[in-house]
Amino acid sequence: MYASLCSLAKAVRKFWKAVSTQESDDAVQVLLDGRKLKTPGGNPMLLPKEHAGGALMVAGEWESVQKHLKSHGLTWTSIVSRAIDTFHDGDEREKAIDKLVAFLHRDTLCYHQDHPQTFVELQEEHWKPLLQWARKRYDVEIAVTDGIFGIHQPDATVARLRAEVASFSPLKLAAFEQAVLSSKSFLISLALMERHINAQQAATAALVEVLSQTKSWGFVEDGHDLDFELIHQQLGAASCVLL
Template sequence: MKRFYKETAVDLGDGGHRILLDGKPMRTPAKTVLAVPTRALAEAIAAEWGEVPDKADINVSHLPLTRLAATGHDRVTTQRTRVIEDTAKYAGSDMLCYRASEPETLVKRQRETWQPLLDWAAGRYGARLVVVEGLAFVDQPADAVARLHEAVAAHSDLGLSALYNLTHISGSLVVALAVAEGHLSAADAFAAAQLDEIYQIERWGEDPIAAKRHAGIRHDIDASARFLALLAEQRLKG
């Protein structure tokens, strides 16, 4: 589908701030009016559409904020419990808990990058996760898993859309929650999530396929982090 509109705008209507294309409210694939709780997020979504070149094809990969908002409306609202469970289950197998035993340079980097995040989760949520060497599965304390589940469930439908995306991409619920809470930047989240891969690239170099994959991961983390930050702006202001 090519660009079919001339102007984008934002207004305040039923349900929140709406994104307008030539004065008409944008709708999700499920035909729901796309409304978000903060003007900052609505303006950012409108800007995505405004940046589509005239008569160019509309590429959804260039509209990550729109996609996250639409997913929140169409999927999370109808499957909220499932999305919470699919996100919270990462508490039982969080990537940050599985450490290398060698080489020492990697062990040190994992410890210095990942352990402060686990310590933050323990202090913020009372969820102390167990760390092990190797990939053998370890059962995490039930109370820690339950408290991280509560932290996930506290998010709005739109927030869950981005939180699930971040968790899935990074392999770490702790990383995703740290970004959502403003404790971790998108750049640091990427560095934590891709620590092992970055370490290998530093040693052996990066091939074009891996470079493209890393660029995609960085793009998705950046978009999810930005979405959550914009969602946290003052609600329904003007």
């Protein structure tokens, strides 16, 4: 049962009373009622001592559960599970990196609009500085467009940025993956992982289109507010790897 809790987060009713952590010589294990919490892959929820704070955050997510597990409340747990189950395996790691690098060709930051004016202003404020940072930081060309056709980033750019991500630890790679999937942007996520921006700034950059809509048409309750809450939660969890 414990081995599959994370994957059944939508259906499982809370059945444990106590959440704790247990330290060994070089790692920290998360426990539910004294029993080892496991990942969906059946591996112990075990973090090296240098990431002891991460183990406490996993414990905190489980401690905060009221009556039922909710997947959106286990974002950090999911990141840690992904790191443990997948990113120690060479082949799976390479496949995942390939999928993430593919986002470079459809990156949110690279598809601009020339109207409405609110969108143009938000692009200038939140996207242009990140593009300038990435070009300078990694000495690469990054193509952008304001047309309807897709773009393909230069091979040299792809190779350089892929090498950067390939150097990430399993936990940092899992956090980066979470950031990319939630923001739809390789470049925003890279800036977050490299501490160039914080989670709030990353969320704002990812939501430029939504922000433009709210300025033009107003705020929609149970729509825009949920978008804001979800992406802030996901990017906030991803940034925890930097603590």
